[in-house]
Amino acid sequence: xxxxxxxxxxxxxxxxxxxxxxxxxxxxxxxxxxxxxxxxxxxxxxxxxxxxxxxxxxxxxxxxxxxxxxxxxxxxxxxxxxxxxxxxxxxxxxxxxxxxxxxxxxxxxxxxxxxxxxxxxxxxxxxxxxxxxxxxxxxxxxxxxxxxxxxxxxxxxxxxxxxxxxxxxxxxxxxxxxxxxxxxxxxxxxxxxxxxxxxxxxxxxxxxxxxxxxxxxxxxxxxxxxxxxxxxxxxxxxxxxxxxxxxxxxxxxxxxxxxxxxxxxxxxxxxxxxxxxxxxxxxxxxxxxxxxxxxxxxxxxxxxxxxxxxxxxxxxxxxxxxxxxxxx
Numbered sequence: 490x491x492x493x494x495x496x497x498x499x500x501x502x503x504x505x506x507x508x509x510x511x512x513x514x515x516x517x518x519x520x521x522x523x524x525x526x527x528x529x530x531x532x533x534x535x536x537x538x539x540x541x542x543x544x545x546x547x548x549x550x551x552x553x554x555x556x557x558x559x560x561x562x563x564x565x566x567x568x569x570x571x572x573x574x575x576x577x578x579x580x581x582x583x584x585x586x587x588x589x590x591x592x593x594x595x596x597x598x599x600x601x602x603x604x605x606x607x608x609x610x611x612x613x614x615x616x617x618x619x620x621x622x623x624x625x626x627x628x629x630x631x632x633x634x635x636x637x638x639x640x641x642x643x644x645x646x647x648x649x650x651x652x653x654x655x656x657x658x659x660x661x662x663x664x665x666x667x668x669x670x671x672x673x674x675x676x677x678x679x680x681x682x683x684x685x686x687x688x689x690x691x692x693x694x695x696x697x698x699x700x701x702x703x704x705x706x707x708x709x710x711x712x713x714x715x716x717x718x719x720x721x722x723x724x725x726x727x728x729x730x731x732x733x734x735x736x737x738x739x740x741x742x743x744x745x746x747x748x749x750x751x752x753x754x755x756x757x758x759x760x761x762x763x764x765x766x767x768x769x770x771x772x773x774x775x776x777x778x779x780x781x782x783x784x785x786x787x788x789x790x791x792x793x794x795x796x797x798x799x800x801x802x803x804x805x806x807x808x809x810x811x812x813x814x815x816x817x
Contacts, residue, residue: 503684507555508675510733511548515672518544522665525656535582538652542575548668549575550729554691555684560676563667570664577655580648583765588641590766592634594793595786599630626789629782633790636773636783688730695723699809709795714764717802721757728754752808760801767794 521540528534549571552564655661698720728750774787 503558503682504675504677504679506684507551507558507733508677511551511675512672514544514547514551515668518548518668519665519672538578539582542578545571545575545578546725547729547732548671550726551733554726554730555682555687555733557682557687558678558684560678563676567664567667567671570660570667574655574661574664578652581645581652584641584645584648586762587766587769588637588645590762591637591641591769591790591794594766594790595630595634598789598793599627622785625782625785629780629784629786632780632783633773633786636776636779636787637769640773640776641769684734688727688734691723691727691730695720695727698723709792711764711768711795714760714798717757717760717805718764721754721761724750724754724757749808753805756801756805756808760798760805763794763797763801767791767798770794 518541521537521544525534525537525541528537549568552559552568552571556564698716702716702720770787770791774784774791779787
């Protein structure tokens with residue numbers, strides 16, 4: 490693998506700028522790894538894991554966007570390993586956040602059901618008639634919450650064990666060794682390519698993917714979530730590319746564009762969270778032999794999260810439209 494060693498005094502060529510960014514991210518990765526190994530408290534460990542996967546995502550994304558400038562064999566070998574690592578480390582936090590989100594949604598839904606807006610309970614036609622919908626929701630919410638807690642806590646525990654196993658594996662040590670080398674030596678190809686053009690290509694891929702999005706016409710179609718998840722990843726790559734190729738002091742227009750991109754990214758993250766939470770509620774509802782009231786509560790919860798998916802899509806389109814209009 491051919492490697493080029495850049496003189497610190499080299500002018501700001503594409504290779505020099507890219508190498509500087511990658512070395513900085515590799516240093517962040519190694520610092521987070523050291524903090525993770527030295528931390529004792531759970532909160533400190535979680536913080537170090539977040540920093541570790543954040544640096545891993547940035548390195549992986551940069552290797553993807555600026556591949557023409559890098560040694561292809563080295564880049565193509567390291568990038569999927571970094572994606573594996575960041576994905577593995579993200580699971581425990583994702584399950585914890587999902588459980589919290591679903592518990593908060595259940596509390597909100599049952600509180601709304603207990604409110605006076607729905608009017609007084611309807612009289613029973615017969616002694617054994619089915620209870621009103623809001624009463625059924627209240628009856629099933631506690632058991633639904635308990636079922637979700639069991640399932641997602643178990644998944645979280647397994648994800649924690651998987652992450653610990655990954656961090657102790659030879660596969661991870663190979664990744665860490667590669668990143669340690671990257672902190673001092675960036676394997677460059679010496680190709681004639683411009684950072685700005687490669688960053689613009691990443692932005693064009695994002696723009697095309699957004700243009701290809703279409704409304705499902707039905708809020709309960711999870712198959713339509715995939716293109717939105719893809720746009721979220723492309724937006725992340727676009728923003729990483731902007732970190733590599735800053736355009737000097739930010740103007741008021743650039744700051745406004747950054748704010749809108751933050752809004753768009755927040756909406757896409759909310760879209761992912763709601764879609765995954767809806768999936769967890771649907772999975773729990775398929776548990777054998779659960780009480781009808783529990784199944785009903787989980788169905789209401791699933792519908793609520795699917796509506797949150799639609800709300801996130803609307804929020805993204807609003808942020809993206811305003812950002813596109815404000816761009817010259």
